Amino acid sequence: MATWHQSRNAAGQAALYRAPESGYKVVTDPRGEFASAIEFARKREALAFIKRTGAGFLIAAAPKPRAYMGCNINPAGRNSWGGRWESYVGGRFIAADTLAGIKAMIREALAGESGA
Secondary structure (H helix, E strand, C coil), X not given: CCCHHHHCCHHHHHHHHCCCCXXXXXXXXXXXXXXXXXXXXXXXXXXXXXXXXXXXXXXXXXCCCEEECCEEEEECCCCCCCCXXXXXXXXXXXXXXXXXXXXXXXXXXXXXXXXX
């Protein structure tokens, strides 16, 4: 548990638990002591730190969205059909199971909008 002063700082707590830009973060939050975070470039280093100290939990970097023809392509969340990619094109969501598939769907949607 974070100290009283840390727990009163909502922005600081949010930053502590925010996913890193790249790599992995280990957050330790012992009861009555300072909460802290350490970033690692490799997952095995982070897991070795957790094993060595016996405390903390792992936060992985958030996946970065990709862009294609001016449209963002995002990794899909959990879904029932197993799709891996999604995008918002022309007022509707589209999804596909491969990156090549979502790019083809974006090309088709944009071609349909322009009337080509």
